[in-house]
Ligand code: SF4
Ligand code: SF4
């Protein structure tokens with residue numbers, strides 16, 4: 001009975017996604033005039049999205065405080081805190097890995113958006129599978145998503161272009177795998193920034209659990225299906241994809257927005273409360289993840305060092321429970337793993353988790369890293 | 384005879400009064416006897432602890448705390464209200480955040496045990512009997528002074544003692560789930576919110592993000608020092624004795640995390656100095672033993688004491704008043720208030736290899752890990768008489784360790800000194816067994832000629 005109910009809800013939800021996706025072209029969010037607009041004017045839809053998201057977030061917080069009791073306790077706890085309380089919250093010392101990750105994300109996103117404008121289109125025929133919208137005709141390298149979601153157009157291209165497309169997409173997938181999600185993707189960056197913002201404000205997030213992660217899965221499959229199939233039915237995934245609101249708009253193209261705009265508002269609100277909300281359902285990321293078995297970046301676990309403390313599972317934005325429960329295999333790379341390294345950073349047992357590239361360890365868990373949160377006090381005492 | 388009868392006739396109110404007085408006196412005598420016995424036992428064990436060779440000088444602050452609590456019978460040195468806790472599942476951070484001082488009340492006291500024996504069923508565990516005894520006499524300041532007690536329900540004995548304690552002290556129970564699934568953790572988190580409100584009511588000072596963060600800082604620093612200590616403790620040949628280490632851990636029950644961390648820092652410095660100067664606790668290689676099982680609480684430290692007095696070395700312990708109590712840090716993965724509380728709920732349940740959980744295979748992994756890291760040669764499994772949950776797990780652990788060819792024995796003990804001789808014989812035999820299995824070490828060079 002319960003499973004029947006679940007099935008019905010899932011099917012309804014998928015239909016609820018499929019319908020607007022199919023009719024996306026008829027639901028205009030923001031239209032530019034035919035002749036286009038000049039630079040600052042093109043940012044208007046982006047600003048509208050930001051404003052709407054901010055309003056949405058405030059509304060959510062307000063509603064939650066009215067409904068939830070623990071939320072009220074939390075609100076009071078935050079209010080009665082003395083100023084400077086935020087500085088007291090233990091924070092680990094930044095690791096080289098994390099600095100690199102943030103740095104690369106920012107630099108790469110910048111180049112993907114404005115690189116073509118600044119440095120020319122020299123490598124623009126390479127296709128890289130991240131959600132950095134290629135409607136921005138002037139990005140550094142092409143993102144694979146356009147042709148993957150418009151296979152018909154792909155096969156109209158000259159043969160060399162088709163080959164180059166497949167070679168580069170596959171090459172990136174195998175060599176980098178989903179580390180592109182953790183290190184390069186501009187959509188990922190935006191979501192991480194929203195999460196950072198929330199944590200800076202010390203606001204409660206939306207906590208996920210196994211059940212909820214399970215419930216999200218069908219949405220992911222549904223989106224993957226739409227991603228590949230929409231053009232068959234005469235739709236256009238790009239009118240639905242939230243990523244179109246980022247790169248082209250920021251690069252100064254007047255791209256009219258359809259359902260994408262509304263969806264992006266949801267993504268921003270969602271990722272404010274739940275880190276990497278969109279990545280949980282992103283079809284492109286999932287597609288890359290499907291080939292995780294052969295990609296060179298891997299998450300490894302020394303099961304004999306693990307105490308099953310669950311810190312890695314708590315830290316993982318993608319809700320991968322395997323890294324915490326695994327007790328036999330040394331390889332714990334999962335389809336959903338975006339190689340963000342959060343689990344490794346939060347793991348308190350020396351060497352229990354590590355990230356490897358082609359067998360070489362590049363980032364390893366250590367107790368010293370976790371305990372570095374308290375080093376400030378240690379030093380104070382030392383003085 | 385006659386005169387007495389007359390007396391009672393003439394002054395009818397007097398007899399009950401004298402009876403009352405007599406009872407008062409009897410009670411007073413009983414109390415004095417209790418105090419005398421209690422302090423004597425504690426002092427004797429402290430003496431043995433200090434006589435054991437290899438005690439670092441920096442251990443003194445810990446010994447002083449134990450002396451203060453058990454021999455001088457004073458309260459915890461703090462100007463905050465104290466909150467009594469049992470088990471490692473009560474987040475100390477939260478109590479510090481409420482401006483209070485947590486005190487661990489699990490007891491190892493023989494004298495209190497003998498009183499509690501009459502108040503509880505025969506098969507109840509001695510730890511709970513001792514708690515009942517202390518609460519009944521009302522003589523122990525650490526118990527008497529508590530503004531509130533927090534009792535996680537980890538076994539039937541704890542559940543019922545919570546019911547008994549409730550009569551005389553403000554008390555909150557925490558329901559400990561039988562597994563560590565997401566839903567269990569969330570349920571525990573909800574209880575922590577409840578605990579938080581009760582703590583605020585008990586201490587009168589509200590918990591805020593800031594004060595909770597401060598709590599984290601205090602406990603975190605203690606854990607950072609402790610991590611360093613464990614790293615040093617693992618070295619072979621050993622730098623210090625397990626009994627001393629367990630006493631230091633025990634003292635943490637009655638010290639503020641700050642003071643404990645400071646004292647621990649001193650010990651760490653001394654151990655590092657020992658590495659530098661090459662000082663060891665013994666020139667021979669002592670049989671390295673892992674002590675695990677039911678809680679070992681001062682002054683019931685007869686087992687580690689016996690092991691080390693007989694020439695063994697407790698080079699690690701997996702007990703809840705020992706290493707388990709502090710090893711696992713609460714890792715904050717989200718900087719919101721809820722995130723911090725979640726970290727506490729997560730730490731309380733997930734890494735804890737307490738046998739209260741139905742499936743506790745992770746304890747076996749933990750033991751194997753400790754055996755590897757500490758180069759353990761034998762495991763002593765301690766069971767307090769009546770402690771069912773630990774006794775249940777013995778078989779499985781014996782089997783698993785058998786596969787590793789690590790010898791294990793099960794020692795059952797009670798809170799008295801009647802079983803000491805028997806324990807001594809068994810421990811001695813066990814240590815001999817390990818020594819036999821040890822590779823014979825050539826102590827002199829090979830003689831080249833006569
Ligand atoms: S709209 Fe989305 S799917 Fe379409 S090209 Fe842009 S990023 Fe790719
Ligand atoms: S999963 Fe996230 S990071 Fe990866 S491609 Fe999709 S949006 Fe980008």
Ligand code: SF4
Pocket residue numbers: 299315316317318319320323336337338339340341342343344
């Ligand atoms: S498993 Fe680790 S690296 Fe992978 S997504 Fe989760 S936290 Fe990031």
Ligand code: SF4
Pocket residue numbers: 301305306307308309310311312313323324343346347348349352353365
């Ligand atoms: S954080 Fe490390 S020790 Fe904890 S469960 Fe994960 S891998 Fe194991």
